[in-house]
Amino acid sequence: MKNKDYETVEFLHMIWEDYSTKHDINKDIDALIKLVENNTGIARNETEVLATVYDSALVVLDSSKNIDEEEKTRASYFSYSLYSDETNKPDFGANINKKGQILLAHNYFLETLNQKTSPAFGVLELMYTIIHELLHGIFPDLNEKAITEKTEEVWKSGMEEFVKH
Ligand SMILES: [Zn+2]
Numbered sequence: 001m002k003n004k005d006y007e008t009v010e011f012l013h014m015i016w017e018d019y020s021t022k023h024d025i026n027k028d029i030d031a032l033i034k035l036v037e038n039n040t041g042i043a044r045n046e047t048e049v050l051a052t053v054y055d056s057a058l059v060v061l062d063s064s065k066n067i068d069e070e071e072k073t074r075a076s077y078f079s080y081s082l083y084s085d086e087t088n089k090p091d092f093g094a095n096i097n098k099k100g101q102i103l104l105a106h107n108y109f110l111e112t113l114n115q116k117t118s119p120a121f122g123v124l125e126l127m128y129t130i131i132h133e134l135l136h137g138i139f140p141d142l143n144e145k146a147i148t149e150k151t152e153e154v155w156k157s158g159m160e161e162f163v164k165h
Contacts, residue, residue: 007093035059057126060159077100080130082109
């Protein structure tokens with residue numbers, strides 16, 4: 001959690017686990033298939049996979065009824081990159097700084113994508129994490145608990161709205 005200035009891998013796995021045990025993830029997988037089809041082209045390498053995942057997360061955020069247009073616009077200016085200096089911070093999962101730059105740990109990214117359960121689960125978790133970071137960036141004054149709750153709301157309403165169209 002935020003007693004460190006970043007999100008640990010453990011925390012990120014935990015909030016997704018928490019969400020996915022409470023909700024019907026099959027619906028999210030249907031939405032995901034549609035999202036990936038819309039973001040045309042086949043992702044061939046890491047950079048392209050990350051770009052697809054990030055763009056899909058933005059579409060979900062944009063579809064959500066829980067945040068307004070101005071807040072959505074703010075998120076469109078954020079940037080992202082993979083963070084590979086994990087020798088110093090082995091538990092580093094993700095972070096957004098004051099400039100709106102999102103860092104996603106390279107190991108966390110790969111391990112989550114390549115988990116055994118289902119590749120779709122990995123993509124969904126990474127999108128969930130990105131939305132969580134986007135919300136930290138949009139609402140810098142909200143605490144961890146509030147952002148975690150907002151992540152759930154935005155995800156749920158964003159996915160629901162998105163599949164309607
Ligand atoms: Zn957080």
